Amino acid sequence: xxxxxxxxxxxxxxxxxxxxxxxxxxxxxxxxxxxxxxxxxxxxxxxxxxxxxxxxxxxxxxxxxxxxxxxxxxxxxxxxxxxxxxxxxxxxxxxxxxxxxxxxxxxxxxxxxxxxxxxxxxxxxxxxxxxxxxxxxxxxxxxxxxxxxxxxxxxxxxxxxxxx
Amino acid sequence: xxxxxxxxxxxxxxxxxxxxxxxxxxxxxxxxxxxxxxxxxxxxxxxxxxxxxxxxxxxxxxxxxxxxxxxxxxxxxxxxxxxxxxxxxxxxxxxxxxxxxxxxxxxxxxxxxxxxxxxxxxxxxxxxxxxxxxxxxxxxxxxxxxxxxxxxxxxxxxxxxxxx
Numbered sequence: 001x002x003x004x005x006x007x008x009x010x011x012x013x014x015x016x017x018x019x020x021x022x023x024x025x026x027x028x029x030x031x032x033x034x035x036x037x038x039x040x041x042x043x044x045x046x047x048x049x050x051x052x053x054x055x056x057x058x059x060x061x062x063x064x065x066x067x068x069x070x071x072x073x074x075x076x077x078x079x080x081x082x083x084x085x086x087x088x089x090x091x092x093x094x095x096x097x098x099x100x101x102x103x104x105x106x107x108x109x110x111x112x113x114x115x116x117x118x119x120x121x122x123x124x125x126x127x128x129x130x131x132x133x134x135x136x137x138x139x140x141x142x143x144x145x146x147x148x149x150x151x152x153x154x155x156x157x158x159x160x161x162x163x164x
Numbered sequence: 165x166x167x168x169x170x171x172x173x174x175x176x177x178x179x180x181x182x183x184x185x186x187x188x189x190x191x192x193x194x195x196x197x198x199x200x201x202x203x204x205x206x207x208x209x210x211x212x213x214x215x216x217x218x219x220x221x222x223x224x225x226x227x228x229x230x231x232x233x234x235x236x237x238x239x240x241x242x243x244x245x246x247x248x249x250x251x252x253x254x255x256x257x258x259x260x261x262x263x264x265x266x267x268x269x270x271x272x273x274x275x276x277x278x279x280x281x282x283x284x285x286x287x288x289x290x291x292x293x294x295x296x297x298x299x300x301x302x303x304x305x306x307x308x309x310x311x312x313x314x315x316x317x318x319x320x321x322x323x324x325x326x327x328x
Contacts, residue, residue: 042257049254075239082243083250090213090251093206 002028004061004097005147006052006088007139008069010080011037013048013088014139017059018130020151027130029059030140041080045087052091064092065100065150067107067142100150110149166192168225168261169311170216170252171303172233174244175201177212177252178303181223182294184315191294193223194304205244209251216255228256229264229314231271231306264314274313 001022007014016030033051035044066089069082092099105115112125123141127134129148135141165186171178180194197215199208230253233246256263269279276289287305291298293312299305 042253042263045250045254046257049258069243075242078239078243079233079246082246083253086209086247086250087254089206089247090209090254093210094213099206 001063001151002059002061003147003151004056004059004064004092005143005145005150006064006066006092007142007146008066008081008084008088009139010041010044010084011035012139013052013084014137014141014143015052015055016135016140016144016147017055017061018144018147018151020148022151022154025129025148025151027133027144029055030135030144031055032137032139041083045083048084049087049091052088053095056091056095056097061097063100063150064097065102065146066092067146068101068103100153102146102149102153106153107145107149110152111145165227165315166223166225167311167315168220168223168228168256169307169309169314170228170230170256171306171310172230172245172248172252173303174205174208174248175199176303177216177248178301178305178307179216179219180299180304180308180311181219181225182308182311182315184312186315186318189293189312189315191297191308193219194299194308195219196301196303205247209247212248213251213255216252217259220255220259220261225261227264227314228259228261229266229310230256231310232265232267264317266310266313266317270317271309271313274316275309 002019005016013033017028019026019028033048035047069078069085108117108122109115112121122145126141126144166183169180177197181192182189183192197212199211233242233249272281272286273279276285286309290305290308
C-alpha cells in the first residue's frame with residue numbers, strides 16, 4: 001500500500017509517501033511545502049493545496065493520513081492549523097483517497113513504541129525504519145511518521161473528523 | 165460591486181450575494197449549504213467546496229467576505245469552523261476573488277449601527293435593507309450581513325488572516 005502522510009502547518013506543511021506491506025516500509029518521497037509566513041492566509045492555503053495536489057498526481061498514493069488537531073496546547077496556533085487541515089482534507093478527499101486520522105499519542109506508539117516519546121525520538125525512529133534516504137527536515141519526518149502509523153494500523157484507522 | 169458573503173459552519177454554511185454601490189444593496193442570491201452532520205468531515209468539506217464553487221460560477225461575484233473566527237467562545241466549535249473556513253478561503257482565492265475579513269462586532273456596527281446587537285436584530289436589519297426577497301434562514305441572512313459590511317466599508321477591509 002502506498003500511503004501519503006501529511007503534517008499540517010500554516011508555514012511549513014510536511015508530506016511523506018511510503019510503500020508498505022504493514023511491517024516493512026520504503027520511502028517514496030518526502031518534503032516540506034514552505035510558504036512565506038508574511039503571505040496572506042488564503043495565498044498560503046492556495047500554495048499548500050496546489051503542492052499537495054501535485055504530490056498526489058505525481059506519486060499516486062492509495063491512502064492518506066493526518067494527525068488529529070487539539071485546541072489544548074495553543075488555541076491560536078490550533079485555529080491556524082485547522083484552516084490548513086481543512087484544505088488538506090479537501091484535497092485528499094477530492095483525490096478520492098481514504099484518509100486516516102491519528103492522535104499524536106497513537107503515532108508515537110506506532111513508531112517509537114511509547115506514546116509520550118519526544119519529537120526527536122520519533123524522527124530518529126523514522127530514519128531507522130526508512131534508512132538513509134529519510135529526510136532530515138522535522139516536518140517531512142513527522143509526515144512520514146503519520147504514514148507509517150497508518151500503514152502499520154492498516155484498516156484500524158478512525159474516520160477523519162470522528163473526534164470533532 | 166457584486167459581493168459574496170460567506171457564513172461558515174460545519175453543518176450549515178450560509179452564502180449571500182448582493183449588488184451594491186456601497187449605500188444601496190440589492191440581493192442577487194442567498195441560501196444555505198447544508199451537509200449531513202453525521203457525514204465525515206472531509207465529505208462535508210467537499211460538499212461545501214463544490215457548492216461554493218457552483219455559486220461563484222453561476223453569479224460571478226467580484227469580491228468575497230467572511231467573518232473572523234475566534235477561539236474564545238467554544239474551542240471545539242471554533243476548530244471545526246476553522247476547517248470549513250480554510251476551505252472557503254481556498255475556494256474564494258482559487259476563483260481569484262479578493263476576500264475581506266470582518267469581526268462580528270464590525271459586521272453588526274455596519275448593518276445595525278451597534279456592535280453588540282443581537283443576532284435577531286442583524287437579521288431584521290438585513291431584511292429591512294434588502295426587502296422582501298431576503299431569505300428567512302439565519303445562515304443566509306448572516307452571510308448577507310457580511311456581504312453588506314464588505315460593500316459598505318469598500319476598500320477598508322483588512323487582509324484575510326491578518327489577525328492570525
